[in-house]
Amino acid sequence: MKRFALIVSVFSLLACFSVAPLWAAENVKIGAAFALSGSIAVYGEGFKKCVDLAVEEINAKGGINGKKIEIVYEDNKSNPKDCVSAVRKLITVDKVPVLFGPAGSSNFMAAAPVAQESKVVMLSAQGTAEKLTQAGPFIFRIIPSNSKQGQRLAKLAFELGYRQLPVMYINNDWGLDLKDGFVTSFKKMGGVVTDIIPFDEKKTDYRTELLRANKDNPKAIVNLTYINEGAVQFKQAFEMGVKTQWLCGSAARAPKMVELAGKAAEGVMGTYPSVIQDTKEYKTFKAAYQKKYGDDKIPIFGDYNYDMVYLTTRAIEKGGYTAEGIRAALPAAAKGYKGVTGDKTFDENRGMEHADIGIWIVKGGKIEDHKK
Amino acid sequence: MDSLPYYLQTVVNGILAGCIYALFAMGLTLIYGVLNFVNFAHGELIMWGAYFLYLAMAEPFALPLYAAVPLALGMTALLGAAMDFALFKPLRKANRLTLLIAAIGLSFFLRNAAQLFWGAQVRTYGFEIRQGYRWLGVSLTPQQLAIIAISLICICGVYLLFFKSRMGKSMRALADNLDLARISGIHTGKVILSAWIISSLLAGVGGILMALDTNLNPEMGVVNLIKAFAATLIGGVGNLWGALIGGLIIGLAENIAVLFISPGYKDAVAFVIMVIILLARPYVVTDKRTD
Numbered sequence: 001m002k003r004f005a006l007i008v009s010v011f012s013l014l015a016c017f018s019v020a021p022l023w024a025a026e027n028v029k030i031g032a033a034f035a036l037s038g039s040i041a042v043y044g045e046g047f048k049k050c051v052d053l054a055v056e057e058i059n060a061k062g063g064i065n066g067k068k069i070e071i072v073y074e075d076n077k078s079n080p081k082d083c084v085s086a087v088r089k090l091i092t093v094d095k096v097p098v099l100f101g102p103a104g105s106s107n108f109m110a111a112a113p114v115a116q117e118s119k120v121v122m123l124s125a126q127g128t129a130e131k132l133t134q135a136g137p138f139i140f141r142i143i144p145s146n147s148k149q150g151q152r153l154a155k156l157a158f159e160l161g162y163r164q165l166p167v168m169y170i171n172n173d174w175g176l177d178l179k180d181g182f183v184t185s186f187k188k189m190g191g192v193v194t195d196i197i198p199f200d201e202k203k204t205d206y207r208t209e210l211l212r213a214n215k216d217n218p219k220a221i222v223n224l225t226y227i228n229e230g231a232v233q234f235k236q237a238f239e240m241g242v243k244t245q246w247l248c249g250s251a252a253r254a255p256k257m258v259e260l261a262g263k264a265a266e267g268v269m270g271t272y273p274s275v276i277q278d279t280k281e282y283k284t285f286k287a288a289y290q291k292k293y294g295d296d297k298i299p300i301f302g303d304y305n306y307d308m309v310y311l312t313t314r315a316i317e318k319g320g321y322t323a324e325g326i327r328a329a330l331p332a333a334a335k336g337y338k339g340v341t342g343d344k345t346f347d348e349n350r351g352m353e354h355a356d357i358g359i360w361i362v363k364g365g366k367i368e369d370h371k372k
Numbered sequence: 373m374d375s376l377p378y379y380l381q382t383v384v385n386g387i388l389a390g391c392i393y394a395l396f397a398m399g400l401t402l403i404y405g406v407l408n409f410v411n412f413a414h415g416e417l418i419m420w421g422a423y424f425l426y427l428a429m430a431e432p433f434a435l436p437l438y439a440a441v442p443l444a445l446g447m448t449a450l451l452g453a454a455m456d457f458a459l460f461k462p463l464r465k466a467n468r469l470t471l472l473i474a475a476i477g478l479s480f481f482l483r484n485a486a487q488l489f490w491g492a493q494v495r496t497y498g499f500e501i502r503q504g505y506r507w508l509g510v511s512l513t514p515q516q517l518a519i520i521a522i523s524l525i526c527i528c529g530v531y532l533l534f535f536k537s538r539m540g541k542s543m544r545a546l547a548d549n550l551d552l553a554r555i556s557g558i559h560t561g562k563v564i565l566s567a568w569i570i571s572s573l574l575a576g577v578g579g580i581l582m583a584l585d586t587n588l589n590p591e592m593g594v595v596n597l598i599k600a601f602a603a604t605l606i607g608g609v610g611n612l613w614g615a616l617i618g619g620l621i622i623g624l625a626e627n628i629a630v631l632f633i634s635p636g637y638k639d640a641v642a643f644v645i646m647v648i649i650l651l652a653r654p655y656v657v658t659d660k661r662t663d
Contacts, residue, residue, distance in 0.1 A: 171636045198636035202595055204586040207385040208630040209638075215378065228494045232586050239504045239513045240381075260496050260587060 027070035028063070028321055030312060031090035031099030033111065038078025043103055046299020047125070048073065051100070053292055054309035064316050069309075076102045080110035087111040091118045097323035098123070098312055101139075103301070105129035105173075112139045121326045123312065125304035128273075130177040133350045138327055142311060142334075142344055143304050144273055144355030146174060149249055150181020152271045152357035153222065157247055158189055162220040166195035166213045168233075169224035170251075178224045178249050194218065201226065206233045210242060220245040225252050230268075231260030238264035245269065253360045253367055265362045269370060274358035275303055275341045285340040307339035377509025382627050384510050388585075390623025391523035395578035396600035397607070397615035398530060399571035405547040405610035406567040409468055412475040413455060414575055414600070415593030416482035421448040421576030422583035422592065423486055426495060445576045452572025453565060479594070486590045495588045515585045526577055527616055530570065534612060539566055547610065598639075602646040608653075621645065 032051060035044035051071060059068045072094045074086040083102040090099050091114070098121040101108045105127040112135035115122035124132060124141040133139040157165065167183060169175040175198070183193050194216065199209050210233060213221050221244045225233060230252040237244075238261075248270030258265045275282065285306060290296045311334050312326070319329025334344045345353040359370035396418060403411045424447040427433070428440035435443065459474055466474075504511035534540035542563045545553040554560050582592065603622050607614020622642045629641040 196634075198634060200636070200639060202589075202591060204582055204592060204596065205385070205389050207388070208382055208627040209635045211378065211381055211385065212631055212635070228587065228589065231494065231496075235501050235586070238501055239516075240511045241503050241506065256493065260494055262501050264501055 026067055028067050028316060029070050029072055029094060029096050030309075031087075031094060031096035032071050032073050033076045033083060033086040033090060033099060033102050034073055035078040035103055035107075036073065036075040038076075038082075040078045040103060043126075043300060044076075044078075046302050047100075047103065047305045049293060049299060050289070050302035050306040051309055053289060054306045056292070057288065058309070058313055064313055064321075069313065072096060076107065076111075078104070078107070080107050083107045083111040084114055087114050087122070091115065091120050097121065097321060098316070098326045100125065100305070100308060100312075101127075103127070105132055108132060109135070112136075115139065120323050121330070123308055125308045126301045128177075129173060130180070137350070138323065140330060140346065140350045142308050142339075142341075142352060143301070144352045144357070146177035147181030147184075148352065148355035149271050149273060149357055150178045150183075151185040152355070153178070153182050153247060153249065154185035154189060154191065156269070156271060156359060157186060157191065157220060157222065160220065160245065162245070162247075163190070164192045164194055165218050165220045165222055165247075166197060166215075167193055167222040167224070168197045168199060168209065168213050169222075170226055170229060171198040171200055174249075174251065175224045182222060182224070199225075199229070201229060203229070204232060205236075207236050207240065209233075210237045210240060214240070214242045214244065218244055220247055222247045223252075224249045227252060227254045227257040228260070231257050231265070234261040234264040234268065255367060258362055258365055258367060263365075266365070267362060269359060269361045271357050272360055274356055276356050279338075279340075279342075281338060281340045303340045307341050307344060310339060311337065311344055379631075380508060381510045382631055383624065384512065384516075386624035386627035387620065388516055388519055388623070389627060390620035391519050392578055392582050392596065392619075393599050393603045393623050394616045394619030395523055395526060395574050395581075396596060397603035397619045398527070398612055399574035399578075400597075400600055401604045401607070401610055401612060401615040402530075402543075402567055402571045402574070404604070405612075406543055406564060407460070407464075408547075409460075409471040410475065410601075410609075411571070412472065412597075413478040413482060414571070415595075415597030416479050416486075417448060417452055417455075417572050417575035417593070418579035418582070418596065419486060419588075419590060419593035420451055420482065421445070421572075421579035422588050423490060424448055424576070425580050425583070426490075426497065426588055429497060441580065444580060445573055448576030448579075449569045449572045452568045452575070456564065456568045483590050483594065490590070492590055497584060497588075499584070513585075515581070519581045519585060522577060522581060526574060530574070530612060533570070539563065543567055599642055602642045605646050606649045 034047055035041050055069050055071055063069055072090060074090050076083040076086040087099065090096050101122045101124045102111055103126040108124050108127045109132060112122060116136035116138050119138060121138050125143055127141055128143060128146050130145050130147055132141055167179055169179040186193060195213065197209055197213055199206060223233065223246050225248060246268040248268060250272035253270055253272050285303060286296055286298060289298060314333035315326045315329040318333050319325030331346045334346050337344045342356050343354040347353040360367050361370040400411060400414050421444060424444035425440055428435045428443045455478060459478055463471055463474055502513060504513040534543065542558045545558055546560060546563050550560065599622055603618035604615050606621055607618030622645065625645055626638050626641045630638055
């Protein structure tokens with residue numbers, strides 16, 4: 001009986017798969033290994049909404065050369081292991097030549113080699129880790145990497161007139177990425193990094209690290225820190241009488257940090273990746289989203305997901321519906337393309353050439369955008 | 373470079389860190405001495421001590437500091453006693469591995485309980501931050517002065533209790549031989565309870581001082597307990613003075629090291645010292661006590 005049930009289920013499964021291409025033959029299928037359950041499912045839902053919106057718009061305008069786009073969603077369950085399975089399923093069963101990869105840099109990087117080996121194009125709309133696309137030429141990202149922020153921070157330091165400063169950074173992938181980005185650009189501009197001070201997460205005492213950073217009373221200190229660590233550091237620096245301009249990254253840009261550090265956080269500045277929202281493209285997107293879903297709260301990274309669909313569509317139109325065609329056409333399709341999230345031109349690492357990075361500053365206990 | 377204040381400040385920072393480690397290590401070593409097992413849940417006593425004060429000072433109680441501190445310490449002592457009553461007392465005759473695992477389990481339980489109650493986010497007592505006093509180019513805040521002073525008071529108190537009082541004598545007797553102490557007429561239950569209370573009070577004081585100086589989060593205990601372990605091992609497990617000296621050695625060594633090597637290796641310094649001491653004095657981890 002059990003055996004019979006097994007045979008029946010196997011056959012019915014086979015039937016499903018063999019039937020699918022018959023009615024889907026007219027559609028252009030794109031895979032999406034999204035987090036639809038698990039710890040980051042709340043993000044996945046938002047991405048899906050924005051992808052669906054873009055697909056609906058493109059299909060309403062006639063699709064790709066008359067063919068409708070169809071997204072094949074596969075749940076990646078928010079963990080690296082199931083991300084690999086989901087990507088593998090999309091490639092081997094659904095046979096998509098292009099797919100949208102999982103969110104979360106570590107999830108994406110777990111699945112990227114699978115796509116690369118199968119020679120299927122995989123794109124990320126959320127991964128900011130520096131090494132995200134290193135699996136090979138089939139892996140792309142349409143969101144600026146961490147080092148872009150580091151470069152902008154170096155520019156900010158120069159704009160503010162700081163030529164010599166020490167760098168403190170949190171000893172993890174994020175901190176390291178940003179530190180490397182900053183130091184490389186700062187040195188290229190002719191700046192001098194006087195000291196490099198990594199520090200561990202979750203500590204309660206950073207006094208001696210701060211003492212070392214402040215050794216020659218620098219006018220500014222770059223501190224690539226998190227919320228809690230930043231709060232402790234600014235507090236302890238204030239108590240020690242350190243007088244300097246703090247320059248941070250995006251991870252410290254949180255009301256919680258200001259709440260914890262109180263007046264010690266006053267004047268702290270930093271960079272963060274931002275999407276310029278008063279462009280024509282963004283406004284159109286926002287209006288369309290509101291019309292479809294009834295609220296104007298764009299999900300985090302939703303705008304990038306929306307752009308990802310349009311970029312992929314352009315690449316398919318240009319290069320044809322094959323993995324190799326899409327891979328070869330993507331850079332040209334994206335060059336100079338103005339999406340909702342800005343200029344989408346790829347750099348040599350298949351990441352973003354341009355990045356809109358905003359500057360934040362703590363003023364009167366609030367985090368504000370810094371206006372020059 | 374104005375070198376003297378620079379190094380002086382580092383030494384002061386080292387002493388501050390060392391005082392906190394020593395307070396933790398003394399409580400840890402006390403329980404080890406009397407009950408012969410490492411209480412891995414000591415870090416949670418530290419953390420709960422700090423959170424009890426937060427509880428007493430927040431709405432709806434909103435007690436002033438001087439009233440809230442004794443209350444918080446009392447609750448920490450109660451928690452320590454309850455820990456023993458609920459978990460370690462039934463396991464008094466169990467082997468050390470069982471006790472070790474029970475303590476680790478308890479540690480997770482208490483930490484997650486705090487997270488459930490207060491959430492994982494960082495909290496602060498909300499005192500206004502002030503610039504430290506400057507003296508010889510060294511800056512010290514009132515909280516930091518309090519850390520040093522209160523640590524000294526605690527150390528003296530523990531010394532008097534341990535070596536000058538009847539209770540201390542009983543504790544030392546118990547530490548030497550539980551059964552012998554019992555047939556000599558020592559009320560072991562009472563002595564063990566006192567050891568838990570003192571250990572919890574030391575943890576509570578350390579936790580509160582640390583939280584006053586920095587912030588509160590559910591992991592504040594565990595992170596610093598590892599250093600306290602190292603301090604205990606350096607000083608010889610079960611040895612009160614050793615715990616104090618071990619704490620100061622680690623505090624000073626890791627802070628001074630930060631000036632010369634990459635601070636990313638700050639934690640490694642404590643453990644390198646620990647390994648060297650263990651290699652040079654292998655008997656400290658055996659049952660032989662060093663005092």
